[in-house]
């Protein structure tokens with residue numbers, strides 16, 4: 001009968017030390033972030049509907065741009081019109097949010113690799 005061997009498990013302290021070492025940069029990147037928000041921002045121009053307004057005939061004269069922020073709250077999509085200044089801050093938060101997701105994936109990979117005892121991972 002073939003004997004299956006279970007690999008020797010590293011201790012929690014060893015695994016934690018290894019993961020801390022390998023995630024120093026990504027944890028520093030998280031530490032640097034302040035603004036975090038989800039959703040998407042779009043900006044668009046609009047026609048006002050008045051027949052004698054220039055926007056009715058001239059695409060260059062459309063009103064705006066208006067910045068619209070869309071995000072999910074409790075599963076429902078919500079839209080808000082925001083100022084250009086708010087849009088700029090929201091954009092920073094949205095980019096940070098995406099970066100956090102990718103950093104979390106790396107953190108997860110490092111943790112899995114450390115628990116399974118894989119070595120020679122690229123930094």
Ligand SMILES: [Zn+2]
Pocket residue numbers: 047048049050053054055056063
């Ligand atoms: Zn108009």
